[in-house]
Amino acid sequence: MTRLLVAFDADDTLWHNEPYYLQARQRFADLLKDYGQPEVVSAALDGIEIANVQVYGYGIKSFTLSMIETALTFTDHRASGEIIAGIVALGREMLSAQVPLFEDVEMILAELSRSYELLLVTKGDLLEQENKVLRSGLLSFFRHIEIVREKTPLVYQALIERFGVPLQNFVMVGNSLKSDILPVLAIGGKAVYIPYVTTWSHEQVSDLGNTQGCYELQSLRDLPALLEYLTNQTAVSLTP
Numbered sequence: 001m002t003r004l005l006v007a008f009d010a011d012d013t014l015w016h017n018e019p020y021y022l023q024a025r026q027r028f029a030d031l032l033k034d035y036g037q038p039e040v041v042s043a044a045l046d047g048i049e050i051a052n053v054q055v056y057g058y059g060i061k062s063f064t065l066s067m068i069e070t071a072l073t074f075t076d077h078r079a080s081g082e083i084i085a086g087i088v089a090l091g092r093e094m095l096s097a098q099v100p101l102f103e104d105v106e107m108i109l110a111e112l113s114r115s116y117e118l119l120l121v122t123k124g125d126l127l128e129q130e131n132k133v134l135r136s137g138l139l140s141f142f143r144h145i146e147i148v149r150e151k152t153p154l155v156y157q158a159l160i161e162r163f164g165v166p167l168q169n170f171v172m173v174g175n176s177l178k179s180d181i182l183p184v185l186a187i188g189g190k191a192v193y194i195p196y197v198t199t200w201s202h203e204q205v206s207d208l209g210n211t212q213g214c215y216e217l218q219s220l221r222d223l224p225a226l227l228e229y230l231t232n233q234t235a236v237s238l239t240p
């Protein structure tokens with residue numbers, strides 16, 4: 001049996017996410033326009049946000065705390081209540097925003113769910129990501145939703161073992177080399193990289209290393225054909 005277990009990243013793989021953060025960064029810089037140039041404020045926020053991942057994890061609540069911290073830094077701790085209220089409102093707005101799905105994503109997942117077991121593997125804040133999956137309307141296509149703090153080789157290894165499939169039957173699909181592709185290649189799995197127009201600096205990698213088992217596509221629309229090819233490959237490799 002060569003049925004593939006296909007795991008999907010969510011943010012910027014099935015729906016747009018990074019543009020919301022870019023917009024929020026601009027609006028945040030606007031709130032602080034009396035204290036610094038937008039590019040400088042935005043770069044400072046990025047630095048504080050990345051440092052805070054270790055403390056608060058990923059997600060909008062963490063991002064909101066980072067905006068408050070950046071505002072305090074730029075105003076020498078004199079940020080007005082109005083600025084803080086503006087930041088909190090920005091965070092709340094992001095938490096309930098629409099989930100703008102990629103074009104044809106429902107059709108593609110419906111098609112794939114007939115031939116493969118589909119998982120959703122996303123990292124970040126549990127409540128936030130659960131709500132987002134519910135708002136997306138995509139829940140029914142997945143056998144299981146896994147929300148993890150960080151996507152490491154060990155996390156993927158444990159997931160594959162839990163589902164009891166041979167490593168060669170596991171495929172991860174995502175837009176982040178750092179989170180979706182490299183940790184899967186590190187354990188000898190297959191990964192499908194579908195780049196998004198923008199990537200958060202924290203997710204960028206400079207050294208790809210060994211890319212065996214990595215496939216790059218321009219669009220999710222090309223995935224059904226690739227999975228069919230991988231199914232045949234797996235069948236050949238299992239033939240004695």
Ligand SMILES: [Mg+2]
Pocket residue numbers: 009010011012013174175176
């Ligand atoms: Mg992503």
